[in-house]
Amino acid sequence: MKLVAISKTKxxxxxxxxxxxxxxxxxxxxxxxxxxxxxxxxxNIEWHLxxxxxxxxxxxxxxxxxxxxSVDSKKLLQEIGKQxxxxxxxxxxxxxxxxxxEETKFGLDRNELFALLDELKINPVAGTQICGLxxxxxxxxxxxQIRNEFAGLKTLFEEVKTSYYAGDENFCELSMGMSSDYRIxxxxxSTMVRVGSLVFGER
Ligand SMILES: *Cc1c(COP(=O)(O)O)cnc(C)c1O
Numbered sequence: 001m002k003l004v005a006i007s008k009t010k011x012x013x014x015x016x017x018x019x020x021x022x023x024x025x026x027x028x029x030x031x032x033x034x035x036x037x038x039x040x041x042x043x044n045i046e047w048h049l050x051x052x053x054x055x056x057x058x059x060x061x062x063x064x065x066x067x068x069x070s071v072d073s074k075k076l077l078q079e080i081g082k083q084x085x086x087x088x089x090x091x092x093x094x095x096x097x098x099x100x101x102e103e104t105k106f107g108l109d110r111n112e113l114f115a116l117l118d119e120l121k122i123n124p125v126a127g128t129q130i131c132g133l134x135x136x137x138x139x140x141x142x143x144x145q146i147r148n149e150f151a152g153l154k155t156l157f158e159e160v161k162t163s164y165y166a167g168d169e170n171f172c173e174l175s176m177g178m179s180s181d182y183r184i185x186x187x188x189x190s191t192m193v194r195v196g197s198l199v200f201g202e203r
Contacts, residue, residue, distance in 0.1 A: 001186065004048045004175075006196030008033065009203045014038045018199070019045060027069075027194055031057040032177065034179065038064055050134075050175075050194055052106050055079040062086070068093045069134040069175050069194070073107050074116055077125045084127035092131045094175055097156065099149045100138040117164050130165075131155050132173030132191070135180055146181050150188035157189075 004027040005017050015026055019042060028034035029051025038047060039050060040062075053068060055076050056121035062083035071077050071093045084091035093181040097117070098107030108116065120130070135153040139144040157174045165171035177185025197203060 001190070002192045003199075004050070004108055004192060004194045005199045006178075006194050007037070007200060008051075008052065008196065010200045013035055014157045014200055015041055015045075022129070027196075031060050033059050034065070047196075054126070058083045062089070066092065066179060067173075070096045070106065071130075072106055074119060074125075077120075077128055081125040081127035088202065090127060090129050092129050092170075094132050094134040095130060095135050097153060099137045099153050101145070101149075101195040102138055113156070113160070117160065121164065131170050132175065133160065134175035136178070137176070137185075139180075143184060147184050147188060150176055150181075150185050150190070154189040 002025065004025050005018060005023055005026040008029050009129060015037060024044060025046045025048065027048035028037065029049045030054070031049070034047055034049060047064060047071060048067045049061060049065050050069045053070050053076060054082060058079045068080060069171055071080065072095070077093065080091050080093060096107040098109050102114065133153065133156065135149070137149040142145065154174060161171055173191050174192060175192040176188060176190045177197050179198035182193040182195055
């Protein structure tokens, strides 16, 4: 289980403090904010991009970002690959899956996911490595609903692994769980939780 401490809106001093006490994995949801913090903080920090990413901003983080959790289109993946190759890197990414009963959350639905995976099977995007899936549950107090959404994502992850990435040990990450629902996510098979306010305080 990996804890990605989501430091968005929090000052570099707070991140530095967490770093000094031994935590080195942080996540941001905005490119400019991540870049600015990257420049000010120790270079062995592992930075995760968790928010919606526009293709035209990939270049700003392409030299250093460890894992992009929010790939939701072929176009974005292609731009990530292009920038990674420029920097002689292979960029690790997750495909973001829409699992919530809400209109506001980004991500691929099941059909879009399989269409993309079929395309990638024929035309892999050089410079990228797909390491798993990410999803956000509905923002609700209904624990049963949250659990069902996470369980559904876990099932989908296993299905994708078996059908497309059997024998690929890099496809191993399931990023699910935030401050309010990380316990449920862990019980349902998360390998990576993205916890912000519980680590750094309310925003
Ligand atoms: C902000 C954010 C989180 C962390 O949210 P908390 O409720 O503060 O834990 C996790 N994932 C994404 C994609 C986020 O934007």
